[in-house]
Structure formats: structure tokens, C-alpha cells
Amino acid sequence: MTYFHYRQSTLYCEKVNIERLTRAVPTPFYLYSYNSLASSYKTISTAFAPVDPLIAYSMKANFSWAICQSLAGLGCGFDIVSGGELRQALRTGVRPEKILFAGVGKLPEEIEHAIKADILMFNIESLPEAYVIEEVAKILGKKTRAAIRVNPDIDPDTHKYITTGTKEDKFGVNFAAAFDAIREICALPHIEFMGLHSHIGSQLLNPDSYIKTLKRLQVMIRKLDQSGIRIRTLNLGGGFGIAYEEDQKAFDIAQLARKIVATVQSLGCQLILEPGRFLVGPAGVLITKVLYVKRRANKTFVIVDAGMNDLIRPSLYAAHHRIIPVKDHQRQIEKNVDIVGPVCESADFLGLSRRFPAVEPGEYLAVCDAGAYGYVMASNYNFRSRCAEVMVRNSRHYVIRDREQLREISKHEKLPSFLKKGQKKR
Ligand code: PLP
Numbered sequence: 001m002t003y004f005h006y007r008q009s010t011l012y013c014e015k016v017n018i019e020r021l022t023r024a025v026p027t028p029f030y031l032y033s034y035n036s037l038a039s040s041y042k043t044i045s046t047a048f049a050p051v052d053p054l055i056a057y058s059m060k061a062n063f064s065w066a067i068c069q070s071l072a073g074l075g076c077g078f079d080i081v082s083g084g085e086l087r088q089a090l091r092t093g094v095r096p097e098k099i100l101f102a103g104v105g106k107l108p109e110e111i112e113h114a115i116k117a118d119i120l121m122f123n124i125e126s127l128p129e130a131y132v133i134e135e136v137a138k139i140l141g142k143k144t145r146a147a148i149r150v151n152p153d154i155d156p157d158t159h160k161y162i163t164t165g166t167k168e169d170k171f172g173v174n175f176a177a178a179f180d181a182i183r184e185i186c187a188l189p190h191i192e193f194m195g196l197h198s199h200i201g202s203q204l205l206n207p208d209s210y211i212k213t214l215k216r217l218q219v220m221i222r223k224l225d226q227s228g229i230r231i232r233t234l235n236l237g238g239g240f241g242i243a244y245e246e247d248q249k250a251f252d253i254a255q256l257a258r259k260i261v262a263t264v265q266s267l268g269c270q271l272i273l274e275p276g277r278f279l280v281g282p283a284g285v286l287i288t289k290v291l292y293v294k295r296r297a298n299k300t301f302v303i304v305d306a307g308m309n310d311l312i313r314p315s316l317y318a319a320h321h322r323i324i325p326v327k328d329h330q331r332q333i334e335k336n337v338d339i340v341g342p343v344c345e346s347a348d349f350l351g352l353s354r355r356f357p358a359v360e361p362g363e364y365l366a367v368c369d370a371g372a373y374g375y376v377m378a379s380n381y382n383f384r385s386r387c388a389e390v391m392v393r394n395s396r397h398y399v400i401r402d403r404e405q406l407r408e409i410s411k412h413e414k415l416p417s418f419l420k421k422g423q424k425k426r
Contacts, residue, residue: 199237284371307341
């Protein structure tokens with residue numbers, strides 16, 4: 001956690017004292033380090049420099065404008081999955097030829113916007129989708145570009161909710177059916193076929209699954225070549241894991257690059273990568289305040305002001321996030337501590353059964369590695385407003401999103417006329 005570090009027992013984000021920051025920004029809030037984003041981007045771009053890949057940031061990990069703008073400024077393109085993400089990508093001023101559109105349920109109107117914006121390509125997930133893209137492009141009188149997402153049937157050993165490349169998963173076209181599907185797509189007059197796409201899962205810590213995937217795709221590329229279909233782009237997706245746990249090591253990008261660069265060069269196609277979590281996960285923490293501490297015989301509950309509506313990963317995936325106090329002074333370590341939120345669900349926890357310093361109400365905690373799939377999955381459950389987001393660069397902080405106001409949650413609500421009559425005070 002080099003961009004989040006202790007200085008005289010106080011947690012800093014870069015050169016900003018987080019305790020002092022809590023006086024300016026009410027908790028809970030997400031806090032991001034700009035220089036962490038820049039450093040993670042550099043790790044990938046340096047490792048793969050020999051093949052000059054298109055690094056298309058997978059915006060689903062964190063769609064905040066300042067995050068996207070930062071990554072576009074560093075050189076990223078975008079992997080998007082909705083019309084909203086297309087809008088957000090274009091808002092950064094990124095060149096449309098750096099945008100890829102994936103997702104199993106693209107709507108005709110989203111496809112239309114993307115074709116009009118002249119994005120680099122669609123990642124087609126099924127043949128019926130290819131026909132919808134063809135139809136929309138024909139109506140617009142344009143030719144668009146597309147790759148096919150091949151499901152290589154590789155189980156990458158990660159949580160089953162974030163495995164995406166086995167034949168049980170809804171994503172992509174099965175490996176066995178892909179060859180015929182590609183031939184069919186190549187015959188469509190308004191689609192220019194670009195290449196292969198795969199994304200086998202998320203939070204992968206071992207390069208072996210990528211190497212296996214590449215070997216499977218190589219077989220396909222050779223077969224296509226023999227039938228006169230040239231592959232121009234090879235997209236290996238995202239999925240590079242980060243070190244959520246103390247004893248974990250983040251995915252070794254340099255090692256993967258060393259193992260596959262020569263193969264990619266020999267294939268002569270443009271490499272595309274779609275990292276999400278690796279770029280933004282370690283760059284963000286969730287800052288929360290201890291509200292109450294309940295000490296029972298064999299268990300302590302630390303109740304904080306951030307809940308599953310702010311960060312759902314622990315409840316949804318049993319995901320582990322390190323949690324550390326903002327003030328790290330010497331104190332007793334308690335056993336069997338649950339750090340829980342205020343939401344009325346037993347599943348509302350940020351950490352379970354931890355060995356944890358004996359904290360007291362009013363103290364602040366940082367939930368680490370929360371920059372990916374954090375704010376983007378926040379909800380209004382329990383009528384709680386979504387929290388603020390703050391970015392730090394060197395010694396300055398910038399509020400990049402204000403906390404949602406309660407009236408904003410109600411903004412789109414309407415009463416049916418038959419209830420308006422009875423709205424008198426009771
Ligand atoms: N590309 C595709 C097609 C995805 O579905 C995802 C995540 O689900 C990603 C990239 C980004 O994955 P990660 O955040 O693990 O890098």
C-alpha cells in the first residue's frame with residue numbers, strides 16, 4: 001500500500017493526512033490516489049511495451065468521471081458495457097477508436113449510438129447479437145467493426161460469480177461453435193470482422209489461465225487463417241488480480257508479458273487488454289467512522305457508518321478487504337471482531353472474525369483496495385444516500401463526487417393520483 005501509508009501513526013493518502021481530511025469530508029467516503037492509478041497503468045504499459053497494446057480500461061470497475069478522465073489522460077481506451085458507459089467514455093474526450101463495446105445484452109439503441117460515435121469495435125457475444133448489429137449498421141448506412149467473444153471453456157480458479165470463461169457461463173460463443181459463427185459474421189456486409197476476444201474471469205492471480213487461453217485461441221487463429229480469415233486483433237480481456245489479503249501477491253503482469261509477448265508478435269495482431277480491478281482497486285479505500293462498539297463474551301461488533309449499500313463485495317462474494325485504523329497507535333488486539341455496517345441485514349458486514357485493534361467510537365477506519373467494484377455497486381438500500389468520492393494527487397485533495405442528497409433519491413418518485421387525495425395529515 002505505498003500510496004496509502006502511515007506517517008507518525010496516521011494514515012496518509014499520498015501526502016494527505018486522512019484524519020485531517022475527515023474534518024473536511026463527512027464519512028463514509030471513497031478516497032482514491034491518482035498516483036496509484038498512474039503507477040498501475042505504467043506497470044501494464046511497460047510490461048507490454050514491446051507489442052504496444054491498446055489498454056482499454058474496463059469502466060465497469062469504477063465509472064467515476066475523474067477516474068475515467070485520469071486513465072484516459074494516461075493513455076487508456078475504454079472497455080464499455082452500456083450506453084451510459086459509452087457516454088462517460090466520450091465525455092473524457094478519448095478518441096472513439098479506443099472504445100470497445102462488450103456485454104451479452106446490448107440494446108439496439110445502444111448499438112446505434114456506438115456506431116454513430118464510430119467506436120473501434122463491438123465484442124459480439126452471440127450470433128443473434130451480430131444480426132442486430134448488422135441490421136442497425138445497415139439502417140444507418142455504415143459499416144462497423146466487431147470481434148467475437150470466444151468462451152474458451154477454461155476454469156480460472158476464482159470465485160464462481162466472477163468466472164466468465166467456462167461453458168456454464170452466459171458470456172461469449174462456445175469454442176466449438178466459434179469457427180462457424182465467425183464465418184457467418186464475415187459474410188455480413190455491414191460488419192468488418194476484426195478478431196478474437198476472451199475474458200475468462202476476474203481476480204486471477206496466476207498467469208497459467210491466460211497462457212492456456214492463448215494456446216486455445218492460437219489453434220482457432222490458425223484454422224481461420226487456413227480458411228482465409230485474417231485476425232487483426234487479439235483481446236485477452238482483463239482479470240488481473242490484486243492483493244486483497246496480507247499474504248497475497250498481486251498478479252505478476254511482467255511475468256505474463258514475458259511468457260506471451262513473443263507469441264503475440266508471431267501472430268502479428270494488435271494486442272488488446274481490458275484491465276479494471278488492477279488499475280483502480282488498490283488506488284481506492286473506503287473511509288468510515290466507528291459509531292458503536294458492542295463487546296460480548298467471545299465476540300466484538302464494531303459498528304461503522306459504511307454498510308453493504310456502500311461496499312457490497314464482502315456480502316456478495318464473501319470478499320476479503322483489509323481494514324486498518326486511520327490512527328495506528330499501540331493498543332490491545334481483540335479476537336473475533338466483526339466490522340459491520342448500519343444496514344438491517346445480517347449480511348451487512350465489511351469484515352468478519354478479525355483480529356483487530358481495540359477501537360473506540362469516533363475513530364476512523366480504512367477499508368483497503370476498495371477502488372474497484374465499490375462505488376459502482378453502491379445502492380440506496382435502507383434509503384441511505386450514496387457516499388462522496390475524493391481524489392488525492394500529491395498533497396491536495398479534490399471532491400470528485402458529492403454525497404447524494406436524500407431529496408435526490410426521491411427525485412424520480414411519483415404518487416398515483418388515487419393516493420394524492422389521501423395525502424392529508426393523519
Ligand atoms: N473485460 C470484460 C469483458 C469483463 O467482463 C470484465 C469484468 O467482468 C473485465 C474486462 C474487467 O475485469 P477485471 O476488473 O477483473 O480486470
